[in-house]
Amino acid sequence: MQNALFVGVSSQVALQRELDVIANNMANVSTNGFKSRNSRFQEYLMPVAQADSFTPPDRRISYVIDQGTTLNLDQGPVEQTGNPLDIAVKGNAFIAVQAPNGGGERYTRNGALTVNAQGQLVTSDGYPVAGDGGPIAVNPQETGLSIGPDGTVSTNLGIRGRIKLVTFANPGALVNEGANLYSSPSPARPAGIDGRVESGALERSNVRPVLEMTRLMDVNRSYAMVTSMISRMDELRGSAISKLANVA
Incomplete structure (x- = not known):
């Protein structure tokens, strides 16, 4: 359960970074010679236990790592x-x-x-x-x-x-x-x-407004889904703690 929360938080951090990049691109739609940027992310697999006695064996846990941005050098109109x-x-x-x-x-x-x-x-x-x-x-x-x-x-x-x-x-x-x-x-x-x-x-700027707006909607939906998942996991953890505390 704790791992799911950590994975969710790493996704939120990445999505927030993506949102910042999109917002900066949109703010420079009318800036002469502006070059847009794209976010880069990498999957990070948490090291797993090496002992063979676990049944079933540990599952690999995948996090998201921000790898910065890339400059889009396409010619603007x-x-x-x-x-x-x-x-x-x-x-x-x-x-x-x-x-x-x-x-x-x-x-x-x-x-x-x-x-x-x-x-x-x-x-x-x-x-x-x-x-x-x-x-x-x-x-x-x-x-x-x-x-x-x-x-x-x-x-x-x-x-x-x-x-x-x-x-x-x-x-x-x-x-x-x-x-x-x-x-x-x-x-x-x-x-x-x-x-x-x-x-x-x-x-002119090489930002494509329609594409950036589509990305913005996708990021907002993904962020809302992750937030909802984290909220449900937190409620589940609270419920489990409450029930365990009532065990005689």
Whole structure:
């Protein structure tokens, strides 16, 4: 009976984690370049007694272990905006940006760029876009700003820099840092021919709302079933204790 309660609790913890992941995905349906996550779980079999004297032998007890989440790198839908500072990143490349307070490089798929008061090319959250030769700056007097497929930023005065596009040996290991930024436990490498952008367009979130809503309903039903099972087991245990206490 006690084992059943422990198994139920492990399932509830896993389902709660799944619910958190789904909620975060749904909250970012409209976030440019957002990549959804999926939960990963693993079965854990409790070690059993090795003695041969048990009749019947111990049954294997299966628990649920949270193994973290995986990053869904599927391309989100690309929407034409006509804004020359908007770029949609293609493939598994990421835009390198400068984190605040000297925090080093971070990476994003949010291609909604703008020019700040200092003339620097920045993301919509204000993070300076890294260039191959340092920050990319544009003078207010310059006109005709455009971004080429390889990330080259040009104006009427010529090339002003090239957006640093990077990729990773294992992009699925990227860590969410908030504000649609990622950090990486392994070094970034130049994206090369894999790093292409489409100017005048934005990559939207790759979250599929209908699928996430279906997952949400499934998780809620499963959580309710486990909660009901735990409640029944608790009532059964209380009833057994009460009856045993009344034995003369």
